[in-house]
Amino acid sequence: MSTSDKKRAVARLIIYIGVTALCAVFSTVYNGFSHGVFSFCMTYLFLFPLLLGVLPSIILLAVKYRPLPLAGNLYHTGVGALIVSACLRGVFEIAKTSSDHRIWLSAAGIALIAAGVAVSVFCRKKKNYGGN
Numbered sequence: 001m002s003t004s005d006k007k008r009a010v011a012r013l014i015i016y017i018g019v020t021a022l023c024a025v026f027s028t029v030y031n032g033f034s035h036g037v038f039s040f041c042m043t044y045l046f047l048f049p050l051l052l053g054v055l056p057s058i059i060l061l062a063v064k065y066r067p068l069p070l071a072g073n074l075y076h077t078g079v080g081a082l083i084v085s086a087c088l089r090g091v092f093e094i095a096k097t098s099s100d101h102r103i104w105l106s107a108a109g110i111a112l113i114a115a116g117v118a119v120s121v122f123c124r125k126k127k128n129y130g131g132n
Contacts, residue, residue: 016053042090071120078112
């Protein structure tokens, strides 16, 4: 893994840590104004970027693997879609309403993550990114 690849991976990790903190603060504030209505998805919103963003970023840094840009873009877009979907579910549960948009957004997020992982696994370049 080259120096620029490592910097990019560390920057991605820092962004996911920030998104995790932002989700934790947002869910805490939103639940505080929910008039006693509890939403599981809103309370544990921070777990989506933590488990799908921070943890994989640490693993990829540890094994020094850089996925193809297409794989990364698909994966990160899917993670974003799942985060927004979970947030919407929490908002809708607290408001005691529902929407089909959340279901489609979750399905799209899962499909994008699966596509990103598939591209990363099956479409590897022959060249080693570490320069060796």
